[in-house]
Structure formats: C-alpha cells, structure tokens
Amino acid sequence: MPSNCRATPAPPASSAPAGHGTHRYFVVVHALDVESIGVPADATPAVLGFTMAGHILGRAILTATAETPA
Numbered sequence: 001m002p003s004n005c006r007a008t009p010a011p012p013a014s015s016a017p018a019g020h021g022t023h024r025y026f027v028v029v030h031a032l033d034v035e036s037i038g039v040p041a042d043a044t045p046a047v048l049g050f051t052m053a054g055h056i057l058g059r060a061i062l063t064a065t066a067e068t069p070a
Contacts, residue, residue: 037051
C-alpha cells in the first residue's frame with residue numbers, strides 16, 4: 001500500500017451470522033486534493049469526515065454481499 005494511504009482494520013470475524021440472511025459490506029475510498037489533512041490517528045470518524053469534506057475530489061463505494069447458511 002502506498003505510504004500516503006490510510007488503512008483501517010476490518011472488524012474481527014466479519015462474516016454474516018449463520019442463518020441470518022444476506023449481509024452487505026461497504027468499502028468506501030475517497031480521493032482528496034491534499035496529501036495530508038492533518039488529522040491524528042486517534043481522531044473520531046466524525047472529525048475525520050468533517051475535516052476531509054472540503055477536500056474530496058471523488059469517491060468510490062464497493063458493496064459486497066455475504067450469506068452464511070444455517
């Protein structure tokens with residue numbers, strides 16, 4: 001991964017519970033017009049979203065579905 005990318009860990013055991021139907025999982029990627037927005041690593045998602053809102057050039061949303069049979 002390039003050094004200027006920010007990665008967040010996936011939740012542990014991110015699979016649909018058995019017999020619970022189809023679940024949707026979203027991966028959202030934003031392209032920004034700056035190399036850094038100066039948000040500390042421990043910032044809340046709200047602070048991150050507010051700070052980067054004025055710098056978004058584009059966004060892509062990937063949606064995956066998964067179902068675990070009962």
